[in-house]
Amino acid sequence: MKFSILTLFPEFFDSLNDYSIIGRAIKEEKIKIESVNIRDFSENKHGQVDDYSYGGGPGMVMQPGPIYRAIKSVKQENSKVIYLSPQGKVLTQEKLNELSRLEHIVLLNGHYEGIDNRIVENYVDEELSLGDFVLTGGEIASMTLIDGVTRLLPGVLSSKESYESESHYNGLLEYPQYTRPQNFNDFEVPEVLLSGNHKKIQQYRVYQSIKVTLEKRPDLINRSKLSDLELKYLKDILAEGR
Structure with missing residues (x-):
């Protein structure tokens, strides 16, 4: 199982390498985690990835270009692109079971006021949420999903840790x-x-x-x-x- 995390804060996920069962799964090559900085795909010399919202309103919206190029850089034929969003269906154990059967999950993490909806409509396979509340970004939700899926993979938990x-x-x-x-x-x-x-x-x-x-x-x-x-x-x- 491979997780590709698209985020503005790749360092946020460094701790997973040493975190409990996930860290062990990484060391035993049961899972692979790559963090991709969306800012690296900005075509602006200042690394800008957000702009004002058309029609006005508070906050900034993440631009489609950098996100599209980030998705394109990691997506394969067997990939599923998931956008962590408060508008998504609530993540359940049943959904985690379903996701654990995939080979490659791309986790798109928004920030600011969200992302340009053209990405959601055309390049995202599914939106998922932790619940009916709003977080600063999708990173914590991504960590939750990775943890929930990893522990379901064959050989990750011992018999004493059976789920x-x-x-x-x-x-x-x-x-x-x-x-x-x-x-x-x-x-x-x-x-x-x-x-x-x-x-x-x-x-x-x-x-x-x-x-x-x-x-x-x-x-x-x-x-x-x-x-x-x-x-x-x-x-x-x-x-x-x-």
Whole structure:
């Protein structure tokens, strides 16, 4: 998997080389990250990449020329160009799963008041957003996407770090986790987790996953995607709350 990041701040991504799982994936050549400075593609001697908006309005808009040339410099036949934008669809675990099957992702990061819309209309494959809010630029969103995709790639996570039971992976939130000490400020770890009975532990975790999702994110519950056991636990939990 290769990520090509088009940005005015390439140094922003230097820390990824040493950051946790991403840094390891880079060292093991599971992923490759290249940061491309859009300013390098300016034809202005001062490196200008923005200008005033036609029709007036506050702030500056990134010009189409430098962005187009930056995209052209990295785009291949198998590339997908993604513009990180507050107008995009909200990034989800399902979308991360989809993106993890690609070979090359080009991440376009806007700044100022955004980019010339002719780029969005003609040279961008998809717009994605972290949520219904606005950031200074797309860089933080790009980092989030890279992290979310990288950990899904084969061989990046060890079995101990498996993502398959994590929140959102299967449409539900993850069950509660505990570690030593067994007693903390008189709060005990649930007994079933100390029993050594793996079947009961698994059932407990499925139950807790349903319960936590119902309490915190009931909007995620999709009955058509639940297993028979999950449906049973959902009905039990709902009955308990009456």
